[in-house]
Amino acid sequence: MLTFELFKDNGTSGEASDCARLGKITTAHGTIETPIFMPVGTVGSVKGVSKEDLDHCGAQIILGNTYHLYLRPGCEVIEPMGGLHKFISWDKPMLTDSGGFQFFSLAKLAKFTDEGVKFQSHIDGSRHFFSPEKAVDIQMILGSDIMMSLDWCMGHPATEKQTMDALNMTTAWAKRGHDHWEEKGRVNNLFGIVQGGMYKELRSLSVEQITAIDFPGFAIGGLSVGEPTEVMYEMADHTLPLMPRNKPRYIMGVGTPENLVTLSGMGCDMFDCVMPSRNARNGKLFTRFGDINIPNAKYRLDDRPIDDTCGCYTCQNYTRAYLRHLYKSRELLSYRLNTIHNLYYYLDLMAEIRDAIRADRFLEFKRQFFSDRQQEADHA
Amino acid sequence: MLTFELFKDNGTSGEASDCARLGKITTAHGTIETPIFMPVGTVGSVKGVSKEDLDHCGAQIILGNTYHLYLRPGCEVIEPMGGLHKFISWDKPMLTDSGGFQFFSLAKLAKFTDEGVKFQSHIDGSRHFFSPEKAVDIQMILGSDIMMSLDWCMGHPATEKQTMDALNMTTAWAKRGHDHWEEKGRVNNLFGIVQGGMYKELRSLSVEQITAIDFPGFAIGGLSVGEPTEVMYEMADHTLPLMPRNKPRYIMGVGTPENLVTLSGMGCDMFDCVMPSRNARNGKLFTRFGDINIPNAKYRLDDRPIDDTCGCYTCQNYTRAYLRHLYKSRELLSYRLNTIHNLYYYLDLMAEIRDAIRADRFLEFKRQFFSDRQQEADHA
Numbered sequence: 133m134l135t136f137e138l139f140k141d142n143g144t145s146g147e148a149s150d151c152a153r154l155g156k157i158t159t160a161h162g163t164i165e166t167p168i169f170m171p172v173g174t175v176g177s178v179k180g181v182s183k184e185d186l187d188h189c190g191a192q193i194i195l196g197n198t199y200h201l202y203l204r205p206g207c208e209v210i211e212p213m214g215g216l217h218k219f220i221s222w223d224k225p226m227l228t229d230s231g232g233f234q235f236f237s238l239a240k241l242a243k244f245t246d247e248g249v250k251f252q253s254h255i256d257g258s259r260h261f262f263s264p265e266k267a268v269d270i271q272m273i274l275g276s277d278i279m280m281s282l283d284w285c286m287g288h289p290a291t292e293k294q295t296m297d298a299l300n301m302t303t304a305w306a307k308r309g310h311d312h313w314e315e316k317g318r319v320n321n322l323f324g325i326v327q328g329g330m331y332k333e334l335r336s337l338s339v340e341q342i343t344a345i346d347f348p349g350f351a352i353g354g355l356s357v358g359e360p361t362e363v364m365y366e367m368a369d370h371t372l373p374l375m376p377r378n379k380p381r382y383i384m385g386v387g388t389p390e391n392l393v394t395l396s397g398m399g400c401d402m403f404d405c406v407m408p409s410r411n412a413r414n415g416k417l418f419t420r421f422g423d424i425n426i427p428n429a430k431y432r433l434d435d436r437p438i439d440d441t442c443g444c445y446t447c448q449n450y451t452r453a454y455l456r457h458l459y460k461s462r463e464l465l466s467y468r469l470n471t472i473h474n475l476y477y478y479l480d481l482m483a484e485i486r487d488a489i490r491a492d493r494f495l496e497f498k499r500q501f502f503s504d505r506q507q508e509a510d511h512a
Numbered sequence: 513m514l515t516f517e518l519f520k521d522n523g524t525s526g527e528a529s530d531c532a533r534l535g536k537i538t539t540a541h542g543t544i545e546t547p548i549f550m551p552v553g554t555v556g557s558v559k560g561v562s563k564e565d566l567d568h569c570g571a572q573i574i575l576g577n578t579y580h581l582y583l584r585p586g587c588e589v590i591e592p593m594g595g596l597h598k599f600i601s602w603d604k605p606m607l608t609d610s611g612g613f614q615f616f617s618l619a620k621l622a623k624f625t626d627e628g629v630k631f632q633s634h635i636d637g638s639r640h641f642f643s644p645e646k647a648v649d650i651q652m653i654l655g656s657d658i659m660m661s662l663d664w665c666m667g668h669p670a671t672e673k674q675t676m677d678a679l680n681m682t683t684a685w686a687k688r689g690h691d692h693w694e695e696k697g698r699v700n701n702l703f704g705i706v707q708g709g710m711y712k713e714l715r716s717l718s719v720e721q722i723t724a725i726d727f728p729g730f731a732i733g734g735l736s737v738g739e740p741t742e743v744m745y746e747m748a749d750h751t752l753p754l755m756p757r758n759k760p761r762y763i764m765g766v767g768t769p770e771n772l773v774t775l776s777g778m779g780c781d782m783f784d785c786v787m788p789s790r791n792a793r794n795g796k797l798f799t800r801f802g803d804i805n806i807p808n809a810k811y812r813l814d815d816r817p818i819d820d821t822c823g824c825y826t827c828q829n830y831t832r833a834y835l836r837h838l839y840k841s842r843e844l845l846s847y848r849l850n851t852i853h854n855l856y857y858y859l860d861l862m863a864e865i866r867d868a869i870r871a872d873r874f875l876e877f878k879r880q881f882f883s884d885r886q887q888e889a890d891h892a
Contacts (some may be wrong), residue, residue, distance in 0.1 A: 432585075
């Protein structure tokens with residue numbers, strides 16, 4: 133069972149923009165400083181990088197997608213290979229989602245019933261079924277340190293009725309998944325997921341129902357599904373203060389660097405998003421002073437690193453001109469160097485957030501962060 | 513100017529299968545032990561790996577393709593960026609070819625005249641022209657430690673007349689390139705290339721003409737262009753003894769592990785080939801005991817490394833089952849891990865060849881090598 137220590141929790145200030153928390157989660161595979169960002173390792177590999185690259189970037193925990201791993205290579209490979217940690221040769225903490233988001237975003241013909249979700253593989257159209265119990269069983273085979281309850285993630289926009297139905301189903305499934313996990317001896321950790329769409333009263337209702345179940349941590353799901361950023365912030369700011377203070381709070385699938393800073397300030401402890409790695413593969417690189425699009429012709433003869441304040445391997449070794457050339461030539465090294473930079477940027481940003489909270493200067497940090505990010509990337 | 517020291521040269525034995533040589537080439541960017549294999553970094557990156565990966569694999573020199581680098585990113589980028597070494601952040605020796613092979617294999621509508629080669633880019637169809645002098649100029653801008661003369665590489669089959677024409681043109685161009693290089697102050701090193709197709713008498717003639725020019729090293733070109741392996745060996749075995757003993761002998765674009773062992777035994781000092789990196793990207797992995805095709809279903813639950821006698825990063829960290837999964841899922845990490853293994857295999861093989869020559873047991877090594885390679889890869 134994980135432990136969660138809170139060293140700071142500014143939520144008592146009552147000031148919405150300074151509810152940041154500083155904590156530490158301890159799992160069987162080691163500790164995680166919070167607030168933390170979790171790189172996404174969809175099918176057993178964070179796309180483009182190795183475990184040593186992840187260490188260099190400062191990754192303390194990675195995320196695996198249960199839906200993807202269940203389909204390929206499947207439990208029938210991962211189980212005899214000794215679980216996901218051993219299979220992919222990663223010995224730090226790992227979180228797996230439940231598949232709920234992929235049923236919403238990727239699977240074909242997902243049908244939600246009281247019993248669970250019927251769906252077809254996006255790879256070969258084969259038919260499958262997930263129940264809340266099966267989602268726990270699969271994640272136990274994967275051996276993830278933090279498992280997620282099966283949930284029904286609603287898109288945006290959705291009617292109040294649709295959102296309510298998904299919320300009720302999510303609660304019923306959370307109870308069943310939790311009971312199943314109890315019966316299995318509470319192996320590893322299972323988190324509950326709050327839904328409720330873009331309706332504050334439904335978010336309140338979902339928090340009440342889900343946090344009534346004895347999970348070691350809680351997530352906010354169903355955000356970053358197409359709604360405007362302001363609505364996402366409004367929902368998070370409404371929901372986070374209703375969640376237990378003594379347990380980790382994880383906001384799923386979020387987000388931009390600005391999102392991470394803002395939501396850390398609202399008291400969120402854990403984040404995941406494909407954005408840094410996916411953007412890297414598309415040539416979009418984050419810097420302290422704004423984002424740069426490396427294929428742009430203006431970088432053709434630019435002998436500066438991506439960000440001259442960055443300590444990452446890519447910035448320490450390569451120029452924008454070379455990175456542009458690699459990207460334009462579709463060289464494999466391009467994807468790796470770009471991904472290292474973006475992940476380093478994200479994880480370094482989280483370290484800066486933690487440092488600021490620790491030093492009681494989070495609001496000052498946040499102001500500087502937003503001011504810096506509005507500059508041109510090629511300011512120098 | 514490079515120096516070439518020869519520590520062993522078994523050619524005096526008169527035994528065709530034991531003419532192996534052990535040497536050392538010293539260039540401005542460091543030394544190269546021979547016989548050596550040069551990984552191919554087509555457009556400024558050995559596909560799939562980083563410079564640290566190349567160090568791990570034991571790479572002492574890499575090859576760049578002048579044709580590709582000229583087209584993309586072009587001298588107008590590489591020159592202001594300080595040359596190829598600085599641009600790609602590689603500080604060990606580098607060899608560049610002259611474009612001759614790409615005019616044969618890749619460029620559109622290449623037209624050979626006394627003056628040089630007119631061709632169209634395979635990327636965008638744009639029109640370009642290389643003369644022997646221009647090939648030297650471009651390579652001087654790239655700053656390669658070893659530059660190659662512009663040659664006319666003939667395919668197989670070719671008539672004696674066609675081969676003779678290409679041979680004569682190659683000799684004329686070699687003289688012009690050499691004169692131009694002399695005028696420029698013999699910067700770096702320029703090698704001559706022997707042609708002559710699959711005709712022994714033309715090979716003899718070409719060696720005579722090319723080695724009459726004062727190059728610091730010589731290559732055999734126009735092999736591995738579609739001819740049977742036995743013909744390639746016959747041509748090499750005929751040509752190599754005719755080449756100067758006190759200068760490096762480089763056989764271009766060759767080959768398989770078996771080729772490297774056999775041709776080292778004939779007295780060849782330098783090799784390059786895309787085979788280890790290209791095969792890696794296609795899931796074909798070399799081992800001491802034969803090659804394995806990693807997508808094969810029989811590796812699905814195989815928890816052994818690719819080759820349990822291999823010291824490479826991939827074999828030290830990952831199972832065949834995981835590598836199969838990565839390959840089947842088209843994960844970027846697959847290409848890197850496979851390429852590290854294959855390059856390590858090739859470069860380790862060259863180190864074993866050198867050790868065997870040094871210890872006067874090359875023929876014994878060669879027998880064991882061929883015996884091992886005929887086993888099944890999954891022998892254990």
